[in-house]
Amino acid sequence: MSINGNRKEKHMTEKTDKLQSILQEKGRLAVAYSGGIDSHFLLAAALRALGKEQVLAVLCRGLMMPEAEVCEAERLLKDMGADYRILEVDVLAIPEFAENDKRRCYFCKKHLMSRIKECAAENGFTAVADGKNADDAGVYRPGAQAAEEIGIISPLFESGFTKQDIRTCAREWGISIWNKPSQACLASRFSYHTHLTAEKLQRVGEAEKILHDAGFAACRVRVHDMIARIEVPREDMGRLVTLTGQIQKIRELGFSFVTLDLEGIRSGVFD
Incomplete structure (x- = not known):
């Protein structure tokens, strides 16, 4: 392996170790799960670091997400053997969502993440994490602001994982959806x-x-x-x-x- 290759491998190992450390510090963790590669990789990492009994995945079902995607997400959760809950949400009851306001994502994410936090608390989980990564900091993401305001943590972002890092590591871990295209509301x-x-x-x-x-x-x-x-x-x-x-x-x-x-x-x- 070349020097550059060794450096990249070392850098990835450092990020993975930091991610594991962050997750282990939490002890118990609920993951806001969507079925996309970011939240899926985070859930896989949490299961590795904490064990199945200490991790809960929470998936929201609503009109913002095609039903086929919800079914696929649930299948992935079952394949992982993860404990999970599915919440029914009415996004059209959020005025800013129904009117497709430019800060639609802010209000929608605040509603969804609040529901997820409530569900997590009811099941004995105080910490809730999302799949935000380092690349998200450079694009318009009002939903990320809402998640931060209500105390959602972002272990992948804190560990410096980019989208490509996530895909690379997921492939190495044998995660089937490592190259799944990004989906959006x-x-x-x-x-x-x-x-x-x-x-x-x-x-x-x-x-x-x-x-x-x-x-x-x-x-x-x-x-x-x-x-x-x-x-x-x-x-x-x-x-x-x-x-x-x-x-x-x-x-x-x-x-x-x-x-x-x-x-x-x-x-x-x-x-």
Whole structure:
């Protein structure tokens, strides 16, 4: 191994050791779980450091998350043998969420994390952790502010784990979803101040499921009134435009036009 390779390996070991130390200091920990790679890796690390009896995963089910993702998250929890709870949440009852306010994530995260903290406390857990990582500090994340305000800890962030660090370590640990594309709240598919309804969120979730079922692991369907603007990685664009059947299915959900975004998939386009 090269000198640079040795340095990288040593640096990763230092981060992993620091993460384990932070987790062990807590003794017992509840993890706000979403089924994404960040919270999944954090849960795996907590189970390693503390043991199954000292760890609780809490998953929120609501319109902000496709039902298929909830089912997949629960399957992952069962496969890990983790103790978990699923909370039903009505995000449309949060005014700022329903109106898709620019600080939607702040108010939504405050509500969800408060519910998770209550659930954790009812089960004897005082410390609650989320999957925030070092890369999140450089992007617009009002939800992270809300989590911090109510006392949610972020062990991955404290340990200096970047998204790539998480994926690298998860792969080494044999975690099956190490390369799972990042998912985001379905509200992010709409421009700010677009009034959100259950029908709108479910429709965009169904549109993306059509693409997922066709083999597009990374995709977004952004909504502009009656236009569905599809984002996929540039290397997948050629295949997408040949799938007339899937495009027609998306139109049949109630869209007048289905378009392809030539810039490709990217996070936070409405920010």
